[in-house]
Amino acid sequence: MPDRPEIVCICGSVRFVDEMRAAHRDLTLAGAIVVGPGGADEVLTEEQRAALAALHLRKIDLADRVLVVNPGGYVGESTRREIAYARATGTPVAFTVPG
Incomplete structure (x- = not known):
């Protein structure tokens, strides 16, 4: 048995926010620690977007695996x-819709 729960990083387009929330809920209820994209309800500057993108890569660094939420294969x-990035660092990647 592992010393800690599995850490899963959710990736996907912000257009799928509802699907990512559902995946987050399901993974959490299954006992995983879940990290995902930082959300903002307001319009972001390019600098803020770049900072959030870099931060998301650090979340992938923490993860045992990545789950890509990709309805319709998008x-x-x-x-x-x-x-x-995940593949280059050896982090396994799975998809909600296999490609």
Whole structure:
């Protein structure tokens, strides 16, 4: 038995916020520690967006695995970068809709 619960980092387009919340809930109820994209209800500056993107990569560094929330198989540019980063660092990647 592990010393701590599995850590899962959720990735995906902000257009799927409801689906990411559902995945977060399901993973948490299954006993995982879940980290995901930082959310903001207001419009962000490019500097803020870049800072949040860099922070999300650090969350991937903490994770045991990444779950990509991709309804309809959609994966945007930012999410593709996160997937490439996770794979380059050896973090396993899974998708809610297999590709």
